[in-house]
Amino acid sequence: MTAALKIEALEAGYVRDLPILRRVDLGVERASLTVIIGPNGAGKSTLIKAVAGLVPVSGGRVLLDGKDITGIRPDQMGALGLSYVPQTDNIFRHLSIRENLALVLRRVPDRQARLEELFALFPVLAQKQADRAASLSGGQRQMLAVAMALAPRPRVMLMDEPSAGLSPKIAAEVLDLARSLTRQGVTVLLVEQNVRKALSVADHCYILAEGRNQMDGPAAAILADPVVGEIYLGGRRVGAA
Amino acid sequence: MIGVISYLVFFATMAGILAIVVLGLNLQWGYTGLFNGGVAAFFGAGAYVTMLLGGRPEPGQFGGFLAPFPVAIVGGILFAGLIAWFFGVLTLRLRHDYLAIATFGVAIALESVARNAEWLTGGAKGLRGFPRPLEATITALGGGDNFLYGLFFLALVLAVLAAVYVGLERLTRSPYGRALRAIREDEAAARSLGKNPVRLRLESFVIGSMIMGAAGGLYVAFYAYVGPQDLAPILTFQVWAMLIVGGAGNNRGAVLGAFLIWAAWTASGFALAALAPQAMQLYTGPIQYILIGSVIVGMLLWRPQGILPEQIRQQGRN
């Protein structure tokens, strides 16, 4: 089985000649959930943004279902089947919930039917559809952000710390939601600081440090690994958001 | 021959006064990254106040206090600084371009006061009659000929120019100048080093505007006249063109740009007057304005660093 998303020797950074990512390799199996963990400044967010087309790539490539999508503009990613949920500011606060969704559904042929599907998936959003998105609670905002990313029926979804800033209960709900997406065939790659919970829902885990691959393996094995446990799951949560 | 020399003296005096203005703008834009859209306002404010304080009394006209020239010009400088301080305090905390809009507005507001408040500014005809410093003494020395006085005044302007230049060079090479550039390059980093960006910007803006006010005071003494057209936006455009041509962030460039653009401006004026057909004479102004606009846009597109680029930059970064 080929990887739905494959990252090969990726080098990327905001400033020329100063790459934050140094030859990172990563593969995500179809319809699986992969989590990237690592200390602050490891380049986790940069990696996801580079895949989404928001950070200039200086070397290596990104393959989506075998197709090279390196250097493609971020606004074209959705149509290619890749969605991205930013960590903060991931909804348009001045637009109503319905308008937020209508915006991402602009290029979707059966947009009315798709809107109904999304409302069925997130009944809270349907209830509040005419309200400004700014009026939503933290968990509801995250739901709207996920709904927006799901709108164009992506095959791969990138999420940058979806549980950041949420209460433990809501954070767990959001990660369970990410898990449930894989059951609908969506491939999910997420960055998390909430390591224990993320590992408990993930299939596979990559650890990044200083812009390089550190190690990777099945999430369950990483969770059970005593060394990893010492560093990432011990009393001190590294770089809590 | 004496005619040519006396014209050159006249030209150099005016170019020197403008070079002082450009140096003031260079402190604001070149070193601190502040956009002053109303250079003419600060120049004009200095000019009008110098005239009001040091000018001759006229019936029905406020001012004309016959203050000694140094007192009058200091008044002009302080007034220009006061306006700069007021608008700096209001806008320097906001988005960068608020300062540009506010200063542009100050120039328009002052111009309309100059045109309309006749009791204060003489209205459209302006104010004339200014006892030039040491004029009687020096003209007498020259045997009644005013050529010697012209030379003396040029020397005075160049002395002020040199003083401003040296002062700014010392200021910008000092730790203070490095702090200004640090704020221009990366405000957040400068703030984390304990610099107060708003205060430093305000100081730079006020000092730059006071330098412009000083140039206005010299201008009044030179022409013994000031009018609303001295506040017109074209002066702002000319001074900006001088700075971008010479090289923003380089004081030698600022002076060079002032002399070059003023020479080009005067020469193009002569050329158009001599060569353009009679029917086109009304339109020499617009042609010159288009040239100034093209110089600004062209420099920004193709040589934004100017003829003499900023040099201290690398040094400041290390």
Add this chain to the structure above:
Amino acid sequence: MIQNLLDGILTGAVISLGAIGLTMVMHMLRFANFAYAELLAIGAYAALVFDRVLAALAPALATAFKPLTVSASLALATLLAMAITGASAVVVDWLVFRRIRAKADALSMVFASFGVALIIRNAITLAFGHNAQLFSQDIAFATVLSTDPLILVKADQVFVLVAALALMAAFHIVLTRTSFGFALRAVAENPTLAQVAGVRLSTMIVAVWLIGGGLSAAAGVFYTLTNHLSPALGSNFLLPVFAATIVGGIGSVYGAVLGGFLVGVASGLSLAVLPSGYVPAMPFLIILAVLLLRPHGLFGEDQA
């Protein structure tokens, strides 16, 4: 006094139309565009040329719809002028601002816009002369609404106000009812997220220049219909449209509309107490008041 108020509302409508595009450009491209008001002049002169050409080609079009002085040829000419002005705004962005945007900071664009304004204004002077021009030599008779105090209204003025409000209403519908409008508002709020949501930024920049140019051209024609046209049109409106955007808060379209009427009415009313020579300074006093009382404008949330 009431006459001043009515004239102020009319000028306010013109300022509002001009300020809508400016506030969007200032917000999206993050620079104060000192060349923006020249779009009013480009629009008005383009309409003048098209009107003369159309009237010469088809004299039947040149008959005014009484009691207006507006003819079918001028109406058509205005639409053409809106398109041309929008296109010229795109061309100027393409030739100058886009290149500077690519390599320098926002203040260099402010600087460049100074130069662009100077070039456009004086090129217009060279092409059309210093003298004031009128669309129509017909005398527009005013209707006396009241003799004490004397209040006069011309049919053209009513037409201009209605047409300006209609344009604003149309733009409001675009913003609130179409997905293109959602995209415009999305880019205004968060350009990066808008890209993630599938909006192409460069397309939106072109769209904003087209809209701004079109609305400004209409503003220029509307002002000229009730006054006269000179190359100073753009520079006369520069400070008023800036004032309107600052009053409303940079980036707020509705703020700009309200700000435009506020600046127009305040300038109109100031005529009742101040000599007319001070009117150009009125928008400046309004900017001053906003900076003192509410620096981010009535609807703004723009931080430094």
